[in-house]
Amino acid sequence: MLSHLHAQVLRVAIPDEDYPPYYYVLDDNLTGFSVETLQSIASELELTLEFQRLPWSRVVNHVETGKADVIPVFYKTPARMQRFEFSDESYLIDPIVLLCANPCPLQFDGTLASLGSEPVATVRHFSYGSVLDEMRFPRVDLVESDHMLFRMLLGKRVKLVMASAHTITHSSLLQQSAAEVLMLQPALDFVEVYFAFGKQQGLPAAQRRQFNQALAKFKRGERYQQLLAKYQLQSR
Numbered sequence: 645m646l647s648h649l650h651a652q653v654l655r656v657a658i659p660d661e662d663y664p665p666y667y668y669v670l671d672d673n674l675t676g677f678s679v680e681t682l683q684s685i686a687s688e689l690e691l692t693l694e695f696q697r698l699p700w701s702r703v704v705n706h707v708e709t710g711k712a713d714v715i716p717v718f719y720k721t722p723a724r725m726q727r728f729e730f731s732d733e734s735y736l737i738d739p740i741v742l743l744c745a746n747p748c749p750l751q752f753d754g755t756l757a758s759l760g761s762e763p764v765a766t767v768r769h770f771s772y773g774s775v776l777d778e779m780r781f782p783r784v785d786l787v788e789s790d791h792m793l794f795r796m797l798l799g800k801r802v803k804l805v806m807a808s809a810h811t812i813t814h815s816s817l818l819q820q821s822a823a824e825v826l827m828l829q830p831a832l833d834f835v836e837v838y839f840a841f842g843k844q845q846g847l848p849a850a851q852r853r854q855f856n857q858a859l860a861k862f863k864r865g866e867r868y869q870q871l872l873a874k875y876q877l878q879s880r
Contacts, residue, residue, distance in 0.1 A: 654691045656682060657703040657712035661789040664814040665875040666717045666837075677875045678716040678837075681735060684867050688858040700769065700788070710845025714855075718840035721774040729843050732856040734836035735863060736877060739809040740772050742828040745797055750804070754830045756781040765793055765802040772806060773835035794818055797825060806832070810877065 658679075662668035667676035674695055686693050696703075696712050706712040708727055719738075720730050742764065744750060752758050761782055768785040771777055786802070787793050793805045794817050812818060812827060839859070841847050847855070862868055872878065 652691050653694045654682075654686060654689075654714065655694045655696060655712040656714055656716060657696045657698060657706045658716060659700045659703050660697040661700075661791065663717065663790070663811060664816075665810055665877065677736070677871055677877060680871055681862065681868075682714075682716055682839075684862050685855065685858045688861065689854060707840065708842045708845065710842055713841065713847055715840040718838050719771050719773045719835050720838055721771055721777060724771070724840070727843055728840040729846060729852060730841075731839040731852075731859055733859060733863065734838050735859065736810075736837040738835045738837050739831035740776060740806065740833045740835055741809045741812065741831045743794075743797060743805045743807055743812055744826045744828055745800060745803050746824055746826045748803075748826045748828070750828070752828045754832070756832065759804070762804055763802075765796065765805045767793055767807075773833050775833050776806075791815070791817060813876070 658667050658674075663676075665676055666678040667674060669675075679695075682693060685691075696706065698706060703712075703715060707715050715728075718724070718728070718730070720734075724730075742752065742759075744752075750759060750762065756764070756779060759781070763782040763784045765784050765786050766772070767790060768788055770785075783806075784802075786796065790807050790811050793802075793807065794812075794815055796802050797805050798817070798821050809827065809831060818825060839855070841852055846852075
């Protein structure tokens with residue numbers, strides 16, 4: 645049990661823009677795969693979760709400076725490893741794909757080079773994993789969320805966007821307009837999803853160990869498989 649947390653509370657920083665299937669509001673309740681995963685871990689450790697919904701830049705700052713304890717959806721990159729401690733295990737694999745307005749004129753072979761000079765619209769200040777972050781290609785950071793990016797694609801303001809395959813398949817906006825877009829295959833990369841804690845102002849090492857033990861136990865249990873099935877996800 646994390647005995648030194650404030651009144652047994654784990655402060656969870658989550659962006660104020662919904663990001664299904666990971667976290668989103670349904671019937672006035674915050675839910676999602678990451679939320680339910682955290683709830684299972686909190687139950688094991690006898691913790692209460694306190695969710696802070698903030699703009700993305702403040703999410704990162706709050707955890708880094710100790711105003712919050714954990715970011716529930718974070719990709720591991722060399723730059724982030726200098727500032728954050730990551731859970732020992734990832735808890736999901738996120739395929740990063742391209743989404744093209746239909747009809748799509750591109751002859752995509754799985755490489756960004758096959759796109760030629762066509763710009764790829766992306767979310768501003770968002771990491772797509774270390775491989776894609778470091779790759780040079782015509783990338784245009786336009787908006788603050790996937791939802792806004794999908795609206796631009798459907799409005800024909802851009803031809804091509806990069807996003808998580810999970811967020812694409814769980815977007816209610818895209819589900820309503822499925823015939824208007826085409827998810828290009830294969831995926832560009834498969835990125836592991838972690839929980840992240842502040843390195844300088846975060847939870848003490850002993851408390852992170854207890855969190856990691858609870859996460860490992862959860863992943864071996866039936867509840868994890870139930871959540872994967874519920875949200876139509878695969879662990880690998």
